[in-house]
Amino acid sequence: MTAVTTTAPADARRRTRAATGQLAGTWTLLRLALRRDRVMLPIWVLALGGSFSSVGSSIASLYDTAAQRAELAASMNGNSSLRAMYGPVFDDSVGGLVSWRMAAFGAVLAAVMSLIVVIRHTREEEETGRQEMLSAAMVGRRAPLTAALLTALIANGALALVVAAGLAGAGAGGAGAVALALAVAGTGVLFACTAAIAAQFTESARLAKGLTAAVIGAAFVLKAAGDSAADDGSSVLTWLSPIGWAENVRAYADERWWVLLVLAAAVAVQAVLAYALAGRRDVGMSFLATRPGPAQGRIATAFGLALRLQRGALTGWTLSFAVVGVAFGGLTGGAADLVGDNAKTREIFERMGGQAGLTDAFLAAMVSVLGMVAALYIVASVLRLHGEETAGRAEPVLAGAVSRTGWAAGHLVIAFGGAALLMTAGGLGLAVGYGHELPAVLGASLVQLPAIWLLGGVTVLLYGAFPKAAVAAWGVAGICLALGWLGPAVDMPQAVMGVSPFTHLPKLPGGTGMEWGPVLTLTAVAAVLVGAGVGALRRRDVLS
Amino acid sequence: MTKAITVAGLHKSFGRTHALDGLDLTVEAGEVHGFLGPNGSGKSTTIRVLLGLLRADSGAAQLLGRDPWRDAVELHRKVAYVPGDVTLWRNLSGGEVIDLYGSLRGGLDRTRRADLVDRFELDPTKKGRTYSKGNRQKVALVAAFASDVDLLILDEPTSGLDPLMEEVFQDCVAEERARGRTVLLSSHILSEVETLCDRVSIIRQGRTVETGSLADMRHLTxxxxxxxxxxxxxxxxxxxxxxxxxxxxxxxxxxxxxxxxxxxxxxxxxxxxxxxxxxPPTLEELFLRHYATDAADAPGSGEDAEVAAR
Structure with a gap:
């Protein structure tokens, strides 16, 4: 080595070394993350990516003439409530319709995938204490965050490839496919960065996930409100929402590539913020310090403990349902609007049931969406049992004078009762926002409960009888959600649709009116599933 | 003397792993019984069976004269358990957890609770995640010692405790014995076992290889x-x-x-x-010396092992 003659290069080198030192070990951590996610990520990418091409082929076969597709586009664009749900149709080609149906839906799911990945490899590692041991090795301060974001980037990149390739295979390739794939994956990466910021602010991985999910939900509501107001995505509200950006890329409709730059800029800004925060805080700590608690406790029963553990999440869910209910209730009035004086759309309008019919159909669709989201709540809530057990916190409680049934019942009351609370809040919100028909809307909302409970029952059975496969309950809920959102659009055969308990419920309000048969049957099945699950839990070993 | 715990020929498998392979254990009422064995020898599995958390494949187990699986809830009013690795709820304070466990057992002695919090120098207002390993153990120990129970089952309870707190722990166990309570103490720390235990059972690969008073086992030290x-x-x-x-x-x-x-x-x-x-030698060293070389002979009693050791 020759002597350094000036200090400037040495300084530069030192800076470079300090910068690379912050990222030391990223490659190893990335490989660890990909190894840990080797099952979860391919399932996400293939299931979500594959849904684009299957929607594409279904639309191509269902609406095989240009005239049919134009009719669909006109009827959707003419109605502000349907626009709020699905977004405006920018182009009536097959690809344009796929983009209409899938841009926001895919963006939301890509965002959820990204938030799970990022929190799992950042805050969750710190919360469990595993990060401490990793960071004690040659691992830079910013390496865990970098590895997590790279994992999300890889997942979203793979998703983009699957989407673009699948659409090309379904006969809707070209620039539109690339634009749609990038818009969806870009939104995923954007919310990966949002999750990275949330992970810096709280010591609880659960709360970090909840915060990010709330931002995603808010973005969806903003986009919906914006699309309700304007039929070309030009509303300020739509532009305030990253999910609105995905829509405004206008895949297959003279793509606006520059919108992707807006996405990229938001990714960059959030990433810079997350990195700045991550480099400035202690491992395992957060910017919101934990406050001391009471020296004496008042929790005396397993139910009290379950309530205490779940009350935060339940409060958050209930408020979200009320807010979303009010927001969409406010958009309901537009369900019967008709833009323009087109004879064709008037005819469609009459066929769909006229003013009352359309409003009811929209409300029915809304309560159904709320019901499917509440199914996610009940799965999460029931799986708290699983989380408590695998974390080793159930064991000392069960070593107290608490029966397995009593312990499980505490959480199950909150899961199943909580679902009822959510649907009440959502139903009341809808009715308040809409301003009419409170009993009918609330009733319609509560009628969703048997299907939600049934999915809760499936979760209890999986947890009780096959605890190692308990998380498969997410897959079951995901399938029902996908069937509910995409099934009608792609004219899924009834046999397949029947898998989802939601399809067996009466369409309320309006529709065919209340039918007690399926409601009572689903409730009974749910009760049997819960009973079987708790029975299995009582007979099996506690996991350690 | 009545028996607090009797276990005979206990078998438990997890898939292809035989965690317990005919384990025997007898704990007299009122004694402090040491439960020793290397990692993975089946101590925690035995304890989980005794707590009714696992169901034995075969063999007999009785806790305070009752079936630990069938009568789990009734029994647990009289049993306090401290695991070797205490996990707490991140948003619950230590004080809340102590009182919760007290309520889930036969109740809590308030004065004793205050005294124990003091002696273990525990800050009960801190929340779960902010406790160190040793402090998490203290939370469980205070809850156990302050509970109004007949039997304490302690599974490596002092892991992470500093030497001062280890001393407090030993005092507490001695007090429990003086009050006529039974303690089953699983431990790797032989000196702790020597100080506290009236009798000791040593297990290896899911089987009891030695049981008796410490004087009988002096040859081990x-x-x-x-x-x-x-x-x-x-x-x-x-x-x-x-x-x-x-x-x-x-x-x-x-x-x-x-x-x-x-x-x-x-x-x-x-x-x-x-x-x-x-x-003092670690348990592992003792096991290596006494059993690893002549495992084929499978020494079943102290006499055999003593002969082999000499």
């Missing part, structure tokens, strides 16, 4: 000596009870039966001692 001498050692190898002697110049390491310690120390001081460390 050897002391490791490591010394730096002023002059060359002289005649150490000829002393009775000396094992594994290694001499490197002036450095000497050896093991000695604890009752033969005096002669060894005299021999060392005769050469002049510069530094001296003496440590």
């Amino acid at each position: 050897r002391t490791n000596i490591s010394a730096e001498l002023a002059g060359p050692p002289n005649g150490l190898a000829r002393l009775p009870g000396v094992h594994d002697l290694e001499v490197q110049g002036l450095r000497v390491t050896l093991q000695v039966d604890t009752d033969k310690l005096d002669a060894v120390l005299k021999s060392l001081t005769a050469s002049g001692v510069r530094t001296l460390t003496s440590t």
